[in-house]
Amino acid sequence: MLKLDNLHVSYGDIQVLWGVSLEVAENSIVALLGSNGAGKSTTLKTALGMMRPSEGKVFFRGQDITKKSTHSIVSSGLFLVPEWRGTFSTLSVLENLELGAFSSRARPLKDETLERVFTIFPILKDRQAQRAGTLSGGERQMLAIGRALMARPAMLILDEPSLGLAPLIVSNIFEVIQQINEEERVTVLVVEQNVHMALKVASYAYILENGSIVGQGTSETLLSDQQIQEAYLGI
Amino acid sequence: MLSELLRSLIQNWRLPVLVALAYFLFELPELFTGWPWYYEEINDKLTLAITLFTIATLASSWNILAGYAGQINLGHAAFFGIGSVVTRELWLTKDYPFNEAFFYGGGAAALAALIVGAPALRLKGIYFAIGTLALAEALRLTIGSMYPGVSRLPGPELRAYELTSRYELSLKVLVATVFVSYFLSRSKLGLGMKAIREDEAAARSIGINVFLHTLFAFVLSAFLAGLAGGAFAYYHYSYNQIYTFGPNWTFDALLVTFIGGPGTLAGPLIGSTFFVLVRDYLAGTSELVDTHLILFGVIFILVVLILPGGLVDLSTRISRWFLRRTRKVFR
């Protein structure tokens, strides 16, 4: 579904990605793990066309999208829920959800999708008239994911969905991610520092460090790997 | 010892060049006095030179705040106006000796900057820019109602009028402004201002008092603009007092500074020379008024879009390009 091929990316003179390659198969959940500053956000920005690589290519459903603009990538079915949640605090909850269905492929299905989003997140239905700025952190993350679903994405990328949330809400969110993957048949790439949680839902994972992929494997192998355990799981 | 001296001369080549240039300009009218065939045109040339010096002074003084400290003041004309109106009134109405009136004019402009600066400099960036624009407009309207009508030189002064002394005074003000800018840009104070321009938060974090630095730049810039106003009051024999408060004085200064290169010593000088000469040339050739404004408007927009460093930067870019080329050839 999504393939990053040998991405090299720089901010001005400083190169931050050194040949990152990864692949996400259709209908799978894949995790991209790594500590702060490893280059996770840059990888995502490049995939979404918000930054241009100096070398390498991005493919989505077999198409080269390296040079496409962000909005057209989003319209083609690849949706990112950014680390900063990406909800419009001055707009109402309903308006936020409607904006998710902005692309022409999602707009005709808007009412139907909205029903489903309200079934997955009943709290959003209760709060639909409220301004998004008044929501709590967990609710805002739900709104962000709900908004992403409104776009009828083929694939969803979640950047640090657990960031700043209470443990109970985090496991809640991850349950939803699994549910979306199974019921809505949405491919998911989840980018996390919370390795435990990510490996629980993902089938395959990549480890990013200092701008390069330093390890990869199925979740079972990674969980049993001695080095990984010491470096990331603190066991 | 000798090599030491030579090195410092090479590093500070601007200073001797500036001194020589200033000396040459002061002697210039003298040089022509013996040339009868030139004499017919000399008044035109002196007038042109005075205009150039005035705009160059306004631009250089504006550059102290905008170029070094990074705050765009859209009310610079107000200080030019205060300088001229105070000088003119003290000199002609209150019978002060001109020199005294002249310095009071500069002082009044500096005082106004000090009073306005405290609240205005709490504003940053765009808000400072539009705030100063509004203040200058408010002052212009007030002056317009306080001093309606034209201010003329009275009989005795008019009979004694000659241009050379006007030329010298406006040149003196320009030279003072350029030297102040030169030494400021080399001083610790100037360094602090540049730090604020680049990154205010970082400057604050290393202990630079942002408010005092920008206030100092503002007051200094206003004082020099006030002196330029005083020189203008000395030069012009009849004008409307509201004229020197017109926003076009600010705009000319801004225009030529950005075209020449903001934050540099030579930028405002090169920009204003370019501006005044082209304007003079176009006024002589074209039937249509103010063609230069269209031309400079276009140049200005192009500079903002593609050459943010101005003409000064263009020369460094060309020489860098040239160096790369030659290096390739030699490799």
Added chain:
Amino acid sequence: MSTHIIAQSLLSGILVGALYGIAALGLSLVFGVLKVLNIAHGELIMLGGYASFWAFNKAEVDPYVSLVIVVPLLFLVGTILHFGLFAHIVRANEEQRIKNSLLIGFGLTLIGQTLAIRYFEADERRIATEYSTDAWEFIGLRLPLVRASGLVIGIVLVILLQLFMHRTYIGKAIRATAEDWQTASLSGINVRLTYLITFALGSALAGLAGMLVSVQYSISPNIGLTWTLKALIVVVLAGLGSMPGTFLAGVLLGLAETSSALAFGSQYREMVGLVLFVIILSIRSQGLFGEQNA
């Protein structure tokens, strides 16, 4: 001072203020969404005024009818200006962007003013229709027809804009882009197109204001700065993001001007607005974008 005079000048304050509000709507929209301050906004108002004036003068088109030409014309001018100039600076960070837009707007002001003097001549012009001097009288107050039209148009305009911003997809996209363009593009919104539409819309609003200026007052090539300043004062009074708020702030400025003219004499009328502006500006020194995130 009789209550009659007070009432009459308050009334004219409201009417002139409605025009200030309309003049500020476009500036506020563009500033709020693109974070671009177009100080050539007054020049666009001037251009709209001249377009109406020439339509009336050459083809005897009623100024209110001429809006069907003037508004699309200014929309087009805005499109061209954005495409040619402002689109190139919106990628910079906010501070740099505002500064560059100020400078570009300033260059445009110079060019626009000079061209206007050349082709429209420096004389003051106004549209004098048959109904220009008509007025309604009630309880002793005079309500000039053309000025009252500004108030009516302003109110209708604000309602339409409010509907547009809250009920249509484009409107919601504009509001989303104003809050966070990055997230907007991540929602599939074409941010560049949104910027273009917003800027063109802002110019079209300036054209409408220009028509009203040429009917109610007069136009000349150098009115640009005056109207830019009026619009800026209104924007600073109102803050960004609310169309009804902007319009009301315009009315407030009109009232402040006429009441101060009443209290201190008409020569201080213009100054009051400017002083008010500087005071509010220094109170809100954190900038106008601050309250949006509250």
